[in-house]
Amino acid sequence: MIMLILYRSLFPSKITVDTLFHFHLLHCEIMRATQFHLQKFLKLMSDRFSLSQPKRTISSSSSPRLQSNQKPPIPKTFFKSNSNGALVNLLCKDKKFNEAIEILCEQKRLGEAIQVLDLVDHPNAAMYSTLIQLCLHQRALEEGKRVHNHIKLSSFVPGIFMFNRILDMYCKCGSLVDARNVFDEISERDLCSWNIMISGYAKVGQIKEARHLFDSMPQRDHFSWTAMISGYVRHDRPKDALELYRVMQRHENLNCNKFTVSSALTASAAIQTLHLGKEIHGHILRIGLDSDAVVWSALSDMYGKCGSLEEARHIFDKTLDRDIVSWTAMIDRYFEDGKREDGLSLFSDLLRSGIRPNEFTFAGVLNECADQTAEDIGKQVHGYMMRVGFDLISFAASALVHMYAKCGDIDNARKVFKGMPRPDLVSWTSMINGYAQNGQPHEALQLFELLLKSGTQPDHVTFVGVLSACTHAGLVDKGLEYFHSIKWKHGLTHTADHYACVIDLLSRSGRFKEAEDLINQMPMKPDKFLWASLLGGCRIHSNVELAKRAAEALFVIEPENAVTYVTLANIYATAGKWGEVAKIRKIMDDRGVLKKPGLSWIEIKRKVHVFLVGDSTHPKSREIHDFLGELSKKMKGEGYIPHTDYVLHDVEEEQKEQNLSYHSERLAVAFGIIATPPGTTIKVFKNLRTCVDCHTAIKFTSKIVERKIIVRDSNRFHCFEDGTCSCKDYW
DNA sequence: CTAGGGTTAG
Structure with missing residues (x-):
């Protein structure tokens, strides 16, 4: 439709192969363009064509000239044509560099945006400002430095505004040294410069430097105080934070704002002092900050952490403008408290409310699913995420990988992982660990080598996965090699x-x-x-x-x-x-040491069936035991010899006196086999480590019933198939 | 959108 309108307005009387071809190109661009850019694009195109309108009317009689004169200018592609490439090229040709940079920055194409700078004779504040902003946002230190250098070399004289932006960019990118250099260079620092510098130091934990600046600055406003207070809170010094908060309150000309009180609340939550928190709560009510979603969040956090979950929920229910963060915090609070059902039910309330969950919400719920190995719910959440869309470079995406890996669904974990354009270290690590725990140590190590090739720096957690993969694969010397490489090759402790x-x-x-x-x-x-x-x-x-x-x-x-x-x-x-x-x-x-009772569970048709050792309470108990009796005969026929030489059984409270008493995983497996159609994979979870005897028995079982049987014990996944286990008897 | 707060995995 748009094409048609555009076409009619520009070429009212002439259609040629050439113009059609151009429109085909334009069409492709338009299809790629976002709504926003489409408007800009159309405007630009119509500007261009309206300028040459007189020519067009003349040339409508002579088509060859029309084609040569009227060709929409599509220059040689300088910028990638993946999206809006032609538009950016056009803008540059028109010397509309500002707009070109803006568009590239909006698409987070930082490198290309910086390239545009080199085409400009005299870059202006707006261009630099946009670029620095994006560097800041992307935490792109190298690019930020490039822009900064560009400014230094150009004729542009930055004002305090620009300096502060650069300062902030360096702070946010974590390069406090560069930030400090800029700070020292600025001849007329304003209050803002000081505050940026202080909060920069405070954020990365250089509290001493922050405090030094704070003490030596000519004047302070509530920004300065809040930066200092939140710095203390963030770096495990809640008492110092509260002390400063108290001092601040004594200054009558300083007003506590929502930022200050949230930090103070976080501090009292950290030291779990309910009465202090209540005091601050009172203060909040007096100064009327209680309607802010963030303050609420901190408040509920405080009540939750100080052991008053009901109070937290009460405040949550009363808050009118709850945002997604409040919801997420409340949901996670339930999970933290072990109240999975409450958390999930609040999550479903959230879905019904129409508020869109964000990455943190998804990550929180998925991590809970991972902890509970609730793959079923995890899958539903995944489905929901697919419907509403989510960022593949986010906590949510890595939480998905983690959830699937933890639930033993390595195929789905891999699928999500492969779909991530730039998997972060956590995803890599989850994947490596997933392979290691699921009996694919060689895949784990291969993936680790890929990680190194990708240029991502592994950290100490990654190596835990790598080392455990070596353990599972029995690669002792290789493992030792990796262990030593942690220090000498990767510079980690x-x-x-x-x-x-x-x-x-x-x-x-x-x-x-x-x-x-x-x-x-x-x-x-x-x-x-x-x-x-x-x-x-x-x-x-x-x-x-x-x-x-x-x-x-x-x-x-x-x-x-x-x-x-x-x-x-x-x-x-x-x-x-x-x-x-x-x-x-x-x-x-x-x-008085008591053994933890071993229990196993299996999920069939969304219902979880739990078994204790020797359990006969299950409705199908009779059939289960009959089946196990039959199975036992067949297994013995195949050469199975029960392991009864352990006097005290591994971990479960059990006497292996008669064959009637089976460990919980055997019962769960048996039930899985009789309750599902032939060929279905059985997946059983167990809270303790599985024992040698059961391990052997399940190997036989997998062969006899021709089923894939997965048992996740407290240590790892065992995947039994055709008489062997993926752990290769090494667990 | 020149500075500040709450959710944050492996």
Whole structure:
């Protein structure tokens, strides 16, 4: 339609192949253009053609000339023609550089926008301003420096306004050194310059410098105070923040505003002091700031963190102009408090309210799904996100990857990941971890190599995934290589997690000497994860002496954890040291250590079925046990020998006296098989680690019933297929 | 849109 109108108005009497061709080109441009740009484009085109209108009427009789004179000027493409390329080219040809820069900046094409600068003889404040703004927004330090240098070399003399913008840009890009240089260069700093500098320092945690400037500045306004207060809050110094807040209140000429009170509220939430928060709440009511959505959010945050969730909800319900942030905060508050149902129900209220959830909302709900391995809900959220649209470069996208990976749906995780134009480090890490946990350690390592090639800098969390992939793949030396590369190649510091991973790696393969050496020379105290890994390794290789050392360390760190006692007892039992076994039993009784009951669950037709060990409460219990009895016979026929040599079972409270008592995962798997059509993949979740016997039994089961069976235990995913498990018996 | 607050994963 637009094409037709444009065409008629410009070429009322003539259609030639050439003009049609041009219109085809224009059409392509228009189709790519956004609504906003379309208007600009049309205006530009009509300006152009109205100028040459007289010629057009004359030439309507002689078509050849019309074509040569009237050709819409489509110059050689200087700028990428992916969208609005021709428009930008036209604008540049017309020397409308301002507009060209504006359009490129709006499309976040920073590099090209800076290129335009080089075409301009005398760039003006507007151009620089737009560019600096975008650099600031994109946190593009290098580009920002380029523009800054351009300004320095040009004839343009920046005013204080421009200086402050540059200052802010450097601060936001995290380059406080550059910012400080600019700050020191400015001859006539205004209050704003000081405030930008202070908040720059405060934001990155250089509180000392911030405070120094704050103390030495000629005069302060509420911006200065608030910047300082929020700096303290952000960097874990809530007490200093509240102290400053109190001092500020004593200055009568200073008004607390919504920014100040929200920071103060965050501070009292951080030290979990309800009465202080209530005091500030009173203050807020007195000065009438209670209608602000952000203040509300801080208020509800404070009440939530100080243990008054109902009060938080009460305030939430009373707030009239709740924005999406308030909703998100309230929903997440429920999740934090373990109230998944309340959180989800508020989320569905939100969907009904018509307010569009943002990336944070999606991320919050998806992360909850990931924690709960609620893939079903996660998928629904994903579907909703597809309908309303979401940014593929956002928390939400990486939360999706995380959710699928955590739920063991590695295919969907990969699909989302592949769809991301520029996956962030968190997505890479989730994906690597996902592969590692889902029995695809080689894919995990391949992906890590891809990450390095992409130029993204891995961090300490990424290496946890990499090291655990090596562990799962049994690649001990490769793992050690990666471990050392953390320091010498990537300049990162080893964390306790890295040490725990390497100890896991070494002790699983029985290289205890190296493991001990490493423990003795590590710079921090070994944590419980490290000792637990070591203990696990000792169990595999029956290393009684070292197991004792590891267990003793664990008894100090977490005396209440039954797993340690049970594992140690098992190691003693395997070594035939029954006296020691009895001792441990006694210690457990004396200390009142209770074993965590093992439970497994399976979701079928949106209903979750939970099983305890030896459970017979399920309505289909009879069928389940009958099925397991039949299965047991077939398994024995195939060569299955039950593992009953462990006196104290791994982690579950159970006596394996008769075959009638099955571990919860066996029951869940059995139920899955009888409740679904042949061939359906069974997916079972378990809160504890699965035991050797069940692991073997499920391997047989997968072969006998010809099903893919996925069991996610507390450690990892096991994917059983045709008699083997993806973990290759290494877990 | 010259400075400031709340949600923030692996």
